[in-house]
Amino acid sequence: MTLFFQFVLTGLVTGCFLILATIGFSFTRRVEGFLNIAHAELLGVSAFATWGCNKLLGWHILPSAAVGILVTAFAGLAIGRIVYDPIRKHGPSVMLITSVGVAYVIGGTIDALIGTGIRTLDIPLATSYRFWGLRITDYQMMVVALAILAAGSLALFLNHTRTGLAIRAMSANPELAASRGIDVQKTSRATWLISSGLAGLAGVMLGVIATLSTDIAFHQILQILAVAILAGLGSLYAVILSGLIVGVAMDVSVFWIPAGYRPLVAFAVVILVLLFRPQGIAGSASGK
Amino acid sequence: MIQSLILSTLMFGAMFSVLTVSLNLQYARGGMINFGTVAYFAAGAYAYAIFTQEPPSGLDQYAFGFDLPWWAGFLAAGVAAMAFALLTGWPTLRLRGEYLALTTFAFAEVLHSVLLNERRIGNGSVGMANVERPDPAALGLDDTLAYAAAACLLMLATAWLFRRLLASPYGRLVDATRDDETAAESVGKDTARVRLQIFVISAIPIGFAGALYAMITTLVAPALFTAEVTFFVWIALALGGERTITGAILGTMALVFFQELVRIIPFETVRGAQVAASVEEVITGILFILVLRWQPWARLARRAGA
Amino acid sequence: MTDTILELDGVVKEFAGFRAVGGPQGLSFSLRRGGFLGLIGPNGAGKSTTFNLISGVMPPTAGRVTFDGTDISRLSTAETAALGLGRTFQTPRAFASLSVLDNVMAGLAHPAEGPLAALLGRWKPAEAELTGRAEAALERVGLIARRHDSVANLSGGELRMLEVARQLVRAPRLLLLDEPTAGVDPTLQGKLSEILAGLHAAGTTLVVVEHNLGFLMSLADSVVVLQNGALLAEGAPADIRRDPAVIAAYLGADHDA
Numbered sequence: 001m002t003l004f005f006q007f008v009l010t011g012l013v014t015g016c017f018l019i020l021a022t023i024g025f026s027f028t029r030r031v032e033g034f035l036n037i038a039h040a041e042l043l044g045v046s047a048f049a050t051w052g053c054n055k056l057l058g059w060h061i062l063p064s065a066a067v068g069i070l071v072t073a074f075a076g077l078a079i080g081r082i083v084y085d086p087i088r089k090h091g092p093s094v095m096l097i098t099s100v101g102v103a104y105v106i107g108g109t110i111d112a113l114i115g116t117g118i119r120t121l122d123i124p125l126a127t128s129y130r131f132w133g134l135r136i137t138d139y140q141m142m143v144v145a146l147a148i149l150a151a152g153s154l155a156l157f158l159n160h161t162r163t164g165l166a167i168r169a170m171s172a173n174p175e176l177a178a179s180r181g182i183d184v185q186k187t188s189r190a191t192w193l194i195s196s197g198l199a200g201l202a203g204v205m206l207g208v209i210a211t212l213s214t215d216i217a218f219h220q221i222l223q224i225l226a227v228a229i230l231a232g233l234g235s236l237y238a239v240i241l242s243g244l245i246v247g248v249a250m251d252v253s254v255f256w257i258p259a260g261y262r263p264l265v266a267f268a269v270v271i272l273v274l275l276f277r278p279q280g281i282a283g284s285a286s287g288k
Numbered sequence: 289m290i291q292s293l294i295l296s297t298l299m300f301g302a303m304f305s306v307l308t309v310s311l312n313l314q315y316a317r318g319g320m321i322n323f324g325t326v327a328y329f330a331a332g333a334y335a336y337a338i339f340t341q342e343p344p345s346g347l348d349q350y351a352f353g354f355d356l357p358w359w360a361g362f363l364a365a366g367v368a369a370m371a372f373a374l375l376t377g378w379p380t381l382r383l384r385g386e387y388l389a390l391t392t393f394a395f396a397e398v399l400h401s402v403l404l405n406e407r408r409i410g411n412g413s414v415g416m417a418n419v420e421r422p423d424p425a426a427l428g429l430d431d432t433l434a435y436a437a438a439a440c441l442l443m444l445a446t447a448w449l450f451r452r453l454l455a456s457p458y459g460r461l462v463d464a465t466r467d468d469e470t471a472a473e474s475v476g477k478d479t480a481r482v483r484l485q486i487f488v489i490s491a492i493p494i495g496f497a498g499a500l501y502a503m504i505t506t507l508v509a510p511a512l513f514t515a516e517v518t519f520f521v522w523i524a525l526a527l528g529g530e531r532t533i534t535g536a537i538l539g540t541m542a543l544v545f546f547q548e549l550v551r552i553i554p555f556e557t558v559r560g561a562q563v564a565a566s567v568e569e570v571i572t573g574i575l576f577i578l579v580l581r582w583q584p585w586a587r588l589a590r591r592a593g594a
Numbered sequence: 595m596t597d598t599i600l601e602l603d604g605v606v607k608e609f610a611g612f613r614a615v616g617g618p619q620g621l622s623f624s625l626r627r628g629g630f631l632g633l634i635g636p637n638g639a640g641k642s643t644t645f646n647l648i649s650g651v652m653p654p655t656a657g658r659v660t661f662d663g664t665d666i667s668r669l670s671t672a673e674t675a676a677l678g679l680g681r682t683f684q685t686p687r688a689f690a691s692l693s694v695l696d697n698v699m700a701g702l703a704h705p706a707e708g709p710l711a712a713l714l715g716r717w718k719p720a721e722a723e724l725t726g727r728a729e730a731a732l733e734r735v736g737l738i739a740r741r742h743d744s745v746a747n748l749s750g751g752e753l754r755m756l757e758v759a760r761q762l763v764r765a766p767r768l769l770l771l772d773e774p775t776a777g778v779d780p781t782l783q784g785k786l787s788e789i790l791a792g793l794h795a796a797g798t799t800l801v802v803v804e805h806n807l808g809f810l811m812s813l814a815d816s817v818v819v820l821q822n823g824a825l826l827a828e829g830a831p832a833d834i835r836r837d838p839a840v841i842a843a844y845l846g847a848d849h850d851a
Contacts, residue, residue, distance in 0.1 A: 035386050087581055093321060096386055097526065098580045100519050104573030112566035115559065218515075222397055229390050264401035267394040274391055275379050449713065456712035457704040457721070464689045464700040471687035474649065475701040475764060476675035485709055 002133045007252045013140045015247025016147035017205055019240050021220055022227040023154060024198035026239045029228065030171040031191040032084065034095035040221035041106035042196055046072040046203025047212050048114055054121050061123050069200035076196020077189060085188070103221075111214045119212040139208050146205065150198060151240055158236075163190050219263075223250075226266035230273055245269065293548055295432045299504065301544040302439035306446050306497040307521045308528065308536040310490040313450055316531050317459075318486035319466035321389040324376070324396030325521050328369040328491040330403065330513035332498025334410055335368030336361040337508045340420045350416065351408035358422050362499045369495020370488055372399070377487040381480065396515065404510040415509025419502045435504050442500060446493040447533045453489070462486060523576045543572070598660075599768055599799050600625040600648070605657035607643055607823075617643050619823040620657070625816075630794045631801045632810040632831065635820035636843070641803045642684050644820070645770050649681045650674040661768065680766030684773055684803075686753035688745040694756060695741040698728040701760035731759040736785050751778035758789065768799045775806045787813060811835070819843075 025039040050068030053059045059067075083102055087094055126137035158164040166187045169177040178184050206216060223246065230242035246266050253265040307325060314320045339361035341353035354360075380391045403409060410416045424434030454462065464472045465482045472479050502508050520543070528539020550568045555561040601624040607617030618640045625631050633641050647654045648661075650671040659667045666674050689697050702724050706717040732738040735755040740748065748756060754774055761769055771790075775783050783806075790813055794800060804810040811817075811831040819826040819840050827837045834840055 035390070083577055083581075090580075093385060093389075094580055096321075096389060097522060098577055100522060101573040101576030101580065104519070104523075104576065105570050106573075108566045108569030108571075108573060111569065112563050115562060225390055225393065229387070229394070258405060260405035261401060264398050264405075267398050267401075270394050271379075271391065271398070274383065274387070452715075453709055453712045456715075457699070457707045457717050458709050458712035460692065460696055460700050461704075461707055463691050463696075467689040467691055468687045470651065470671065471683070471689065472700070473651075473671035474675055474681050474683075474687075475760060476672055476703060477700075478672050489709060 004252070004255055006134055007255050008248055009134050009136060010140075011248035011251030012244060013136070013143055013247070014251050015244035016144045017202065017209070018223055018227050018247050019147045019243035020143070020150055020198065020202040020205060022224050022231070022239050022243055023150065023236065024195035024202070025224050026228050026231060026236075027154075027191065027195040027198070031167055031195075032080070032088075032095075032188070033174075034084075034092040035099070035225075035228070036102075036195075037096065037099040037221060038079070038102035038106060039099075039195070039199055040217045040224055041103050041110070042072050042076055042199035042217075043203035043206055043220055044110050044214070044217035045075055045106060046200035047207040047216070048110055048119075048214075050204050050207050051119055051121055051212060054123075055119070058122075061121060064121075065204045068204050069197055072200030072203060073193050073197035076199065077192040080188070080192035080196075103217075107214070107217060110217075114214050116214065121207045121212075123208065143205050143209060146201065150201060151236060154194070154198075155236055157194075163187065167191055222263055223266055226270045229270045289552065292432070293545075293552060295436050297541065297545045297548050299432060299436035299439050300548070301541040302436065302443040303497050303500055303504070304521065304524065304544060305443045305537045305540040306439075306493050306500075307517075308524045308540045309443070309446050309450060309533055310494050311521055311525055312531075312533060312536040313454075313490040314486060315525070317454060317462050317466065318483060318490070320381070320483065320487060321385065322392045322487070323389040323518055323522075324392035324394075325494065326513050326515060326517035327376070327392075327396035327399045328372055328494040329498040329501070329517060330399060330508075330510075331368045331372040332365035332495030333502040333508045333513070334403065334498075335495070336365040336499035336502045337410060337416045337419045339364040341416060349407040349411050349414075358420065358503070362496065365495045365499035365502075366492045367495070369491045369498065373488040373491030374484075377484050381483045381487060393515070393518075396518065400510055400513060400515075403513070410508060413510055415507055415511070417507050419506045419508060421503035421506060435500070439500060439504075442493070442496055443537065446496075447537070450490075451533060523572060526576055526579050546572075597626050598624050599627040599629075599662050600801070601658075601660040602644075602648070603658040603660070605644075605647060605654045605659060607640075607647055607652070608655045617823055618647065618654075618657075618820075621820070621823065621825060622657075623818050623825060623828060625799060625801065627799055628794075628797050629799055629816060630790075630814045632814035632817040633801055633803045633820065634805075634807065634810070634817060635826070638822075639820040640823040641820055642772055643823075645681060645772055645801075645803065648674070649679060649770060675764075675766075678767035679770070680761040680764055680768070681770040682754070682757040682761060682772055682774060684776075686750065686757050688748070688753055688756060690745060692745065693741065694737060694743050694745060694748070695725070695728055695732065697745055697756055698731055698759045698763055699724060701763050702728065703764075727763050728759075731762040734762060734789060735759045736782065749777075751782050754778055755782060755786070758786065762789070762793075766798070768801070769793065771800065771802045771804075773803055773805060775804060775809050783809060 021043060025036060028036045028039065046068040049071045050064045053064035053067050054061055079102060083098065084095060087098060126139045128135050128137050158168055166177070166182045167190060169180070169182055170184065170187050174184070206212070206220070227239065227243045227246050230246060231238035246269060249269050250262045250265050253261065307329060311322065311325055314322050338350070338352050339354045339356050340358055341350070342355045343353045344350050376392065376395045380388060383391055404413050406412065424431050453459065461477060461482055465477065465479045469479045505512070524540040524543045525536055526539070527543055528535035528537070547568065550564055553564060555564060603622050605618050605621045609617060621640070621644065633644065635641055646652050648659055650666065650669045650673060653668055657667070658665055661674065661677060661679060664677060666677065689700055692700060704717060704724060705720050711717050729738060729741065732741055735758055737752060737755055737759065745753065745756065754777065758774065774786055778786060787809060790800060794813070802810060802814065814831055816829065817831050817834040818828050819834060821843050826843055827834055827840045829837070
């Protein structure tokens, strides 16, 4: 039974990581109106930028992580301005398909620069703590803390700042927002910075809790999509809930079925939910 | 060398064109975004391998091998893709736009994961090697030439049948369903049925192409059937300009030619080859972005974006 | 067969749990076969929603809709259409990629419309006759000269006439028209009035939602007035014009018909 709860605990940590990875994706979906498949590649950008500073330049992990997150945030902003802005008029389907092309470009660039093989960050080994027979490492606790911090500050930002309120207005009704004098350009820039910055944070976490290889981004997008679909591509709270559901479902499934099926479990959950609730667990009936 | 470049472009180009042409039917005519194309391709390839393979022996972990002639395997491939399309299409086609894209993507990942983990289907990650196939040498033909011809034949047959399918009242019905489902329903058309039909019909040639792919490579393994195949076909479709069968074929041929060209460049080191492969990926992506940016998209987006 | 072709019995539509916005709240009325009913009421009274409920675009939250003895409350749009119900939409709907002629052809039930018939070429024999029928309908609505045109080139009024033509070829027993004169110029309105009178004379039952009361009152033989999703008045056009409740609620000062 302890083993079972150990899986639940690990699942919650996985869920927190997935929340970090998905918030930015879901945020882009809400404000920019399309599914950005290339979002996961931004995790890779951040992870390898951090790794470069930390391993190649020999910096401490903290400044390295800061650089990684900043680089990612601005890379995301630049891509948004250069690639997505001009095609917004073509609608979400074209933007979705274009983002596949963007994923190729980023993935290929990382591949060309870094090459194959497993990389690790130069950080102290994880320390394990025991609570009631359950193990958790300090890095895992950090993931949980950061997920809570990121979700909390995003909620505060959206509800209590001018830019945040402008973003919410824009996600609810872009035309109305524009007619009410909201600076659409500025709001869109803020959205790209925030969602890419969050991807950056998730990328650093990935480097901390896992080993890095250039194909990680692709594996992440599968899980991000699972969480996002489950959340109904909608609110922050739905993302948090569905991140935890997918994380726990994946890790607890290992208790009964071979570990190779972990990604399958994520999608099985998604398919089941979509069959009964086409708009996700918290979606509204309008769906759009 | 030039000859082998042309032949392999023709062979893989024609084979992948079958996928692009089918996707074109689903997307440009049916208004459905299928992001799980590789699943129907894999279903065909595995069905072919399982039906033609000898029963398991020795170290084999797969459970079934029916040892049937190649044409039975080929037919089974079409049926398998059709069955998988029915299974996945029936519950998901009421979803629209990006939801459909994501769910088909999810189904493809589930299939991939099952093929990878369930060794009784096709030896798990190892796959099934030495897939049996008709030997063109028996007819005195060059191997690549014969399979290039077979791929072209399959491509032309698919294009011709689709064209015939759509140049009819059925084509009108399909267009009406995509343009305005509510209006089509208001004149008594069962649009859900039309969407499922198009989804299933276009999966059949993809299954056949999967069988052909298994014959050409003589190997079926999960690593050959990743989401990259799906993305590849989408990129080819975008390159070709989306609307027409000819465009879909030309786009695929161009993309395959480009990849085959990179492949024949001799590299001194492994790292060099690897960088070249990555650069190829980057260029493919950039091409994709540029094509989508400058295409006359407005009409299509109006139709498929809803 | 009864003399009643359409009956609404206590129909309620709630949107996301709210009754207040634009849905019928316990609406009941019936319509005799061959009748011509005008459905009027201020914006938001529930007229278009009522059409959507009858034609199966959405199911009612409660209540029953009976069409010619069949309960159609839970049927889909395609199913009600197959039973002989036709409708047009408040915003005209056209198949954007089809020509004007094909837009009307799409309204016909082709006897060999399936994929197999397409591959085998079995659809060809019936096509000529159906084309003839579609062209006759286009002739009637005055769009015959535009038959090979793209629908993108049609004006709003012409799109409405195209929608009418698409329903005409189907010869529905009950035809629901949602604001057929909106955006239609006076010449075409005259044509439309002629067509509707012709359909009425031929025995088709008609329900028309219309803000142009002059147009409607000259054609309809009975009128139902809705307000906030409920029946405000029901009767002959002349009586409705005199009904003080209707005048207060709807016709009011800005009534110019």
